[in-house]
Amino acid sequence: MELQKTSNGHHDLSPNRIPENGFDALENMTEGDNFLPNKSNGKIETQFTDFEGKTSFRMSIFNLSNAIMGSGILGLAYAMANTGIILFVILLISITVLSAYSIHLLLKTAGVVGIRAYEQLGYRAFGPPGKILAACIITLHNIGAMSSYLFIVKIELPHIIQGLMELPDNSTDWFVDGRCLIIIVSVTVILPLAFMKRLGYLGYTSGFSLTCMVFFLISVIYKKFVTECSLEHSYNETGVTESIYNSTDDTCEAKFITINPQTAFTIPIMAFAFVCHPEVLPIYTELKNPNKKRMQNVANISIMAMFVMYLLTAIFGYLTFYGKVDSELLKMYSKKDTLMLCVRLAVLIAVTLTVPVVLFPIRRAVLQLLFPDKPFHWVRHISIAVCVLFFVNLLVIFVPNIRDIFGFIGATSAPSLIFILPGIFYICIVPEAQEPLKSRPKIQAIVFVTLGFIFMIMSITFIIIEWVNGKKTSGGH
Numbered sequence: 001m002e003l004q005k006t007s008n009g010h011h012d013l014s015p016n017r018i019p020e021n022g023f024d025a026l027e028n029m030t031e032g033d034n035f036l037p038n039k040s041n042g043k044i045e046t047q048f049t050d051f052e053g054k055t056s057f058r059m060s061i062f063n064l065s066n067a068i069m070g071s072g073i074l075g076l077a078y079a080m081a082n083t084g085i086i087l088f089v090i091l092l093i094s095i096t097v098l099s100a101y102s103i104h105l106l107l108k109t110a111g112v113v114g115i116r117a118y119e120q121l122g123y124r125a126f127g128p129p130g131k132i133l134a135a136c137i138i139t140l141h142n143i144g145a146m147s148s149y150l151f152i153v154k155i156e157l158p159h160i161i162q163g164l165m166e167l168p169d170n171s172t173d174w175f176v177d178g179r180c181l182i183i184i185v186s187v188t189v190i191l192p193l194a195f196m197k198r199l200g201y202l203g204y205t206s207g208f209s210l211t212c213m214v215f216f217l218i219s220v221i222y223k224k225f226v227t228e229c230s231l232e233h234s235y236n237e238t239g240v241t242e243s244i245y246n247s248t249d250d251t252c253e254a255k256f257i258t259i260n261p262q263t264a265f266t267i268p269i270m271a272f273a274f275v276c277h278p279e280v281l282p283i284y285t286e287l288k289n290p291n292k293k294r295m296q297n298v299a300n301i302s303i304m305a306m307f308v309m310y311l312l313t314a315i316f317g318y319l320t321f322y323g324k325v326d327s328e329l330l331k332m333y334s335k336k337d338t339l340m341l342c343v344r345l346a347v348l349i350a351v352t353l354t355v356p357v358v359l360f361p362i363r364r365a366v367l368q369l370l371f372p373d374k375p376f377h378w379v380r381h382i383s384i385a386v387c388v389l390f391f392v393n394l395l396v397i398f399v400p401n402i403r404d405i406f407g408f409i410g411a412t413s414a415p416s417l418i419f420i421l422p423g424i425f426y427i428c429i430v431p432e433a434q435e436p437l438k439s440r441p442k443i444q445a446i447v448f449v450t451l452g453f454i455f456m457i458m459s460i461t462f463i464i465i466e467w468v469n470g471k472k473t474s475g476g477h
């Protein structure tokens with residue numbers, strides 16, 4: 001689709017010129033595009049004319065909640081075991097509030113310039129390097145998130161099939177080989193959903209994915225009440241159930257505050273669990289009757305709902321297994337238990353249905369980097385999805401441990417996406433005339449960015465120390 005060029009060579013996106021297919025216009029959008037500055041109350045607000053969204057408020061909440069909710073939830077009980085209940089609650093509340101504030105910064109910045117693409121905000125702030133940086137961080141982060149989801153499929157699906165078919169644990173058939181199974185799931189479920197032209201179409205699968213997670217939460221709560229601590233059984237690698245507690249151990253006691261070497265992973269795990277920022281602007285682009293307040297409401301409702309689910313899962317998961325809880329909560333439940341078999345299946349469905357949502361921003365980033373001026377084309381749309389999924393499949397086949405993914409991504413790209421980039425974009429893009437550098441919102445944003453850097457440096461340092469020590473104590477394995 002051709003957009004009319006203005007006299008200065010930029011695309012004209014004025015309301016009189018709303019293209020028939022706004023989505024193409026968004027894909028076509030280049031750095032020099034004009035938007036409509038609209039001065040009201042002395043503030044420069046820009047109307048979005050790039051794309052006329054059709055996704056309802058409710059579907060947008062489902063999509064954003066689905067983007068937030070993923071494998072991060074499985075690591076939260078482990079985080080609580082390594083911080084204690086009080087410290088965990090304080091940290092979780094802080095990350096929730098900061099995450100919502102970060103979305104406020106993103107939406108406000110997008111409103112000022114009239115662009116609803118993370119990479120384009122990078123461009124407005126720092127030119128081409130800013131755009132490349134934003135695209136790379138989004139790609140890195142979302143590939144990490146997708147890998148962690150497929151990792152769960154690789155580990156859990158064989159157990160479910162073995163349990164349902166009552167096969168012995170040492171069976172070597174191809175249909176209980178996690179590597180084959182992720183390829184089958186990728187081709188039959190994920191790829192068709194990833195081929196959808198719009199994120200809005202995934203609202204129904206996102207709603208279903210959230211329902212599966214609610215079932216998971218209810219089961220975790222139920223298990224806490226039917227499991228006696230001293231009789232608790234843990235599923236181990238050989239499939240033999242065994243008591244995980246001994247009388248000299250105090251692991252049946254809940255700790256209120258704990259600090260140990262694994263505490264280093266807490267902030268990265270929580271930060272990872274709340275990342276949804278690459279999906280916020282694409283969801284905003286497709287929202288019906290978009291304005292900042294409406295999108296902020298979508299974000300606040302989604303974040304609050306996920307906060308409640310995260311808190312309950314962490315508390316009840318921790319109070320079931322206490323200090324022995326694994327970094328992947330599901331590993332703690334017996335695989336002979338039919339209820340937990342269904343729960344595993346539900347989590348697996350939930351994370352599988354999240355993969356296409358997380359893939360959308362990667363494709364957008366790749367398109368913005370490699371084909372910035374090209375109109376929408378099915379071949380590009382499909383081939384990027386195929387390549388990304390192929391790469392992620394390869395990665396998952398070689399990933400050693402899910403905790404390392406949480407730790408690494410949580411420590412690097414998560415603070416960048418939540419704190420550093422939205423804050424820096426806000427400071428650079430919102431004009432001095434509208435908000436001077438010494439105004440309260442700008443100072444807040446500066447503090448926010450500084451906090452992000454502190455989190456990032458602290459987490460990376462702790463994790464490196466933990467890895468080095470861990471290697472030493474385990475004889476380098």
Ligand SMILES: NC(=O)C[C@H](N)C(=O)O
Binds near residue numbers: 273275358
């Ligand atoms: N969307 C993401 O990047 C990760 C997601 N917040 C999770 O917990 O898995």
